Amino acid sequence: MTAQVLVLYFAQSVELTGLKEEELPDVPTPISSRDLWTLLLRRHPRLAALQHHVILAVRQQYVAVGDQVVTLADGDEVAVVPPLSGG
Amino acid sequence: MTAQVLVLYFAQSVELTGLKEEELPDVPTPISSRDLWTLLLRRHPRLAALQHHVILAVRQQYVAVGDQVVTLADGDEVAVVPPLSGG
């Protein structure tokens, strides 16, 4: 199975990808968050600068990059979340 | 020796004495703060309602009612300080 998801980039990841968002039409699902990150990394090799510092958000819930498996549906939001610095 | 002091009343002591301030022309000095309080109590017996709850201020410095001896000069301010409730 695959899903069409909307990937949102924030902060440093906007500068590294040159994008604020993009549609990804064929993301395999279910998928581990680590594989999801690897897929983004393949599209945008400069995201490697965030390796070990980044987490993801899937449908607006944080997901650490690791073994956790997420199920994606068409239209889901996936966000790249560099280290937070609000306040 | 005696001194002429200005006695200031605040909060409940205004209601008990009916006064906001008064001049006392012949206060003995040096005098213990307990004797100073007793002297005020003799002038205004209703101040007994504050007994054990009151402290004094002499030249704008707090003085507990007790053995401490204060030296008064003409024009000095003595204040009757009921329990504080600022804030």
Next chain:
Amino acid sequence: MSEEPRDVFKLSRDRLSVQEVVDAVSSASCGAISVFIGTTREDQVEGRKVIGLEYEAYELMAQSEFTKLCDDIRARWPTVTHICIHHRLGWVKVGEASVAMAISSPHRGDGQQAVQHGISQLKAKLPIWKKEVYDTQEASWKENGE
């Protein structure tokens, strides 16, 4: 580049302006402003309803005790930059602010602790009194730390 520390104290019969208290401590060298505002709470006391508070102060002495309070805060939290307290006098009806305290500091931990300590000390040391006034026309003098 370091600023002269400011200690600002005001007793006033006018409504308190939080903005004014915050502006009094603002500083380009500070990342944190910690503020406390004390307001008159709607309260029932023995079946009577509190409609407001009546405040009075020994004004000159309050100013000198405020200076001591600031010295004490600066001794405990040396990074504190500016300190401001505005306290109302006279009639303060339910829902309105009676006191506002603001402290600026480079980082937030010190300022927040300093405000907590400052408000406790204000209640314990500043010669200010309040009388609770009830809807029955009765009134009673309050005591902090009861």
Next chain:
Amino acid sequence: MSEEPRDVFKLSRDRLSVQEVVDAVSSASCGAISVFIGTTREDQVEGRKVIGLEYEAYELMAQSEFTKLCDDIRARWPTVTHICIHHRLGWVKVGEASVAMAISSPHRGDGQQAVQHGISQLKAKLPIWKKEVYDTQEASWKENGE
């Protein structure tokens, strides 16, 4: 007589109004409003001078994380009445406020602790980012808890 608790969150490119944040939590049942204001500090980083911060947020998610933050505060301090956070986005120059948080509570201890915890959680959990901008035109993304 007890009020419905209010949780108020606003992200905005306009200057923050402390008065608006305080008014959002005011309540006749509360005697205490605890406030924290975070401002942009004038700073030197490796010989460059910070002239301001540029903020961005994942806005919808920030709103839902704010709701979780409020639930967490109310679980820890059940007496907390109202909670308000305003956070700026976009350009915030040195000396201006980037965040203001206010909490009302019947008594002051709970509200002061809740604000401290709330600001820590905001920095740890809300999807908001800032970039420090220097007088050399350079900039660098910040990380909380560095």
